[in-house]
Amino acid sequence: MIKNKKSFTLIEVLIFVSILSLFFVAAAGVTIVSLRNLKIQEHKILATRYAQELLEWLKGEKEADWNQFTTYRGTYCFNSSSITNWPTPGNCSTNSFLNELYKREVTLTPQGNPPYQINLSIKVSWEEIGQNYQIPLNNVFTIWE
């Protein structure tokens, strides 16, 4: 029998399909990674804003009354945006989050007695896909400014 029909062999088709699928898998992987990075980027922008919000609020408290401000020391957890009042001292609990994602803590360390300077360390941290991220923000308040 003369073979006159021209067609692809099984091997050819298999090779072609496998190369194509490799390409598609790689493309999908890249896309997913970039999407994840975008999400992390968004959370970072928000976290930076939350850290600054707390710093501005603390600055306001300091400007309003330095003596009162120096009575606060140790770690405080500010788990609500649009801060209204000082929370009870202590670290953030494990099940309450700011905006359902973040933990926002500040540690105040007064220097001198009576304090003339307070070192602040603000930390906004969150967990994303099994990885921890944090935005640290350190500042110093002094009585002279």
Place this chain on the structure above:
Amino acid sequence: MGIKKSQKLYKTFTLIEIIVVIATISLVLPALFTIIFAILQQQIKIQRLSIIKREGDNVLNLMENTIRNYSESVHSATPPNDTNKICQSKNQQEAIYFKDKFNNWFRFYLNNNNNKIASQSSIVGLIDLTSSQTKIDNFTIQCYRTSLYSPPVININFTISYNTSFLRVEENASLNYQTKVKLRSY
């Protein structure tokens, strides 16, 4: 023999082949478009967030620095003089006009027509401080004084959000800003 050969002349796809191809395409295309759509949406979100953050940071900084460094006293009317001076007690009052040391006045207020923060001064006139891409809500600027000889404290509050007519929650970004400023020269 010749007749049989002519019957096999045209090779066409069978129905099954066509169905399989269409089914595969109909699986792949929606997945592809979902991914593209998700990326676009995420980018829009980030873009809006960075716009409102930039404008919010900028306007808060500007107000804070201007009030802290240039304002001497707070007044309820123009021209500023001793009779309309406010912020002398612990009660929060709306801070309307600020006076600098050359007796010029300036103010920051919410322009209700376009939801922008605007500044007005006796020298420069009217300037909008935020763009039309954003809108401002809950703008308050108040002042009080902790004791008789302490400087007035100005309390600034506002919420900035992206100016869009769509009410989709996932595409709307908004941030709160609040701070207190103590007048440096009073």
